[in-house]
Amino acid sequence: MTSRLNRPMTASRRALLAGLTLSLGVLPLAACGGGSDDEGSATDAQFTKDVSGELGVWGFNNADDVGKARLASAQQQLGSVKITLDETGFDSQKFTTRAASKTLPDVVQMDRQYVATYAAQDLIVPLDQCFSLYGVDPSSYWYPAVVKDVSYKGKVWAAPQFFQPSAVMLNTRVLDQAGLTAADIDTSRPDALVATAKKLTVTQGGNPTRIGFDPVAGGQAPGWLLGFGGQVMDDNGVPTLDNPNNAKALAFLKQLYDAQGGYAKVKSFSDAFDTFGKNNQFVKDQVGAQMDAQWYVNVLSPYTKQLQISATPYKDQQGQPLSISGGTSFVIPAGAKNMNAACAYVVDLTNEASWMAAAEARAATLAGKPGSINTGLFTGSPSVDKTLREKFVKPSGNKGFDETIATFYDVLGSAKSQGSSPAGQAIQSELQNAISAVLLGQKAPEQALADAQGAAKRAYDQFGG
Missing domain, CATH: 3.40.190.10 (Periplasmic binding protein-like II)
Known part of the structure; x- marks a missing residue:
């Protein structure tokens, strides 16, 4: 050294x-x-x-x-x-x-x-x-x-x-009751998705008691931007938040939330979910479908008898699967x-x-819990993922869970990076500010993203970009 x-x-x-x-x-x-x-x-x-x-x-x-x-x-x-x-x-x-x-x-x-x-x-x-x-x-x-x-x-x-990776997890019990299938939850068809979400949403006194489709706009923001052909930053790490396609993504998300009671009410309701507990949103039928990362399948696996789930890929506007690393x-x-x-x-x-x-330690842990499902390990390495899946991920007997696990494995090959930047955290912070301003109706998408771009670019320049 x-x-x-x-x-x-x-x-x-x-x-x-x-x-x-x-x-x-x-x-x-x-x-x-x-x-x-x-x-x-x-x-x-x-x-x-x-x-x-x-x-x-x-x-x-x-x-x-x-x-x-x-x-x-x-x-x-x-x-x-x-x-x-x-x-x-x-x-x-x-x-x-x-x-x-x-x-x-x-x-x-x-x-x-x-x-x-x-x-x-x-x-x-x-x-x-x-x-x-x-x-x-x-x-x-x-x-x-x-x-x-x-x-x-x-x-x-x-x-x-x-x-x-992220995908759309489906509450098949709710979909079945509404006469819908996985094909109706298609993120590449924005207008149809808004109509489906509105049909699945249940309100009481003006407040949602079920979210038809929860896009998790904050946590899944980069995926929505890239799915609409937008971009968070360019190949050199320069922020590109004012990309016109980003504005299209935020306009859609506002339309989607408004169809389900408005962002403030939906966010307040979802914040109260027992996300990690036995009364989670899938057990309690509080969502019809939701954007989730793979780790959430592990959270739900102890409750297989109380819920019915499946999954479908998140798709871009050309109908191609997309997942953000x-x-x-x-x-x-x-x-x-x-x-x-x-x-x-x-x-x-x-x-x-x-x-x-x-993987062996996880298998040993699950072996001590009758009925547990091995959902796999997603390591970041395709060769390792393949080896571990073949050895440890077996049919569970629960068709919905097996479909969900398979979906998350399937979307690994469609991974994209949102980019790497010396101002990465500042870019993410400004993006979140823009999303909140748009969804709460405080700013138009173009204005919110222009403001975010200005602040993110200043941060990038200060970092020596």
Whole structure:
């Protein structure tokens, strides 16, 4: 590891980060010693297989059976390396504060939307040479969209893990009662979908007691934009929130919510769902259909006798399946004290051996729960997903659940990345502001997105874009 990685930050970089702290409440940054503007930076990182010593890791808060099995597997592969684990949840302010004081551990787990931001500031190191050292080709080992999430200026800056695709989960009991089928829940036919949602919606006293189609506009926003031919950012990470097709997507979402009682009432109702409990919205027939990520199938699996579900792909306006990649990743901070062990660790955590150990642990857990359904692990790697599905995901005897599981596997191949940007978090924050303003009727889609674009572009420029 070269000493240049620990050089103090120049005055210009400190001024830049100070400005960002004022302008980006979503991702406050402190001035950090991670590189310099003229020579020597985190891109100088080199790795070898000389692995020993101690390793600090920040991540795996509230690890379940899958996480614990992967940790144990990686430790076994690292041999005598002593690992100290900080299991607190990731926090952007804490990350930059610790970077400034040079107290970051050797490996940090974070959402992939943070990666380009820290890469642009030389706070983390690129991992291309690390992957090459261990024979990992990111372009073939992970889904292309997943790799794009953690790429910036031609380099890969993190080891991605998980890809939770989205699809439309169907409450077939509600659909059957209304004489409808999965074919009637078609996101590529906006007008028909609005009519179907209105037919399935039930209100009492002007308030919804059932949402016909819950688009989850906030959490699923990038998918709706791309589905209408829009774009969150371009290939260089420049925000493109004022793309005309984005306005079409938001106009549709407002029309959809208005047909079901209005965004404020729908949001208030859905916020009260017992989402993770036995009285969840599918058990209680509070939705006819809903956009959901794959992990939610696991939440519903204990309640197979109380609900009837299936799923259908989310489709773009050309009728093609679409899913937006998302998930977490492992980065190596620029000031890491044990670069070699950190490199080996992020490779070991995301290789097939660790995922196999995780799948076996999950199968053992489910074996102790009669009637449980193995919904699979969605790792971010197509080869690993295929191996684990073939070995562990078997017909459950519940036709609807099996259809749901199969749908989420089917849409993996249609994954797209919303992009990678040094202002990624600011872009997401401004997009959410625009969505709220439109759905609440405070601004027209074009105006809301123009305002969001202006703020996001300023953030991008401040980040050195």
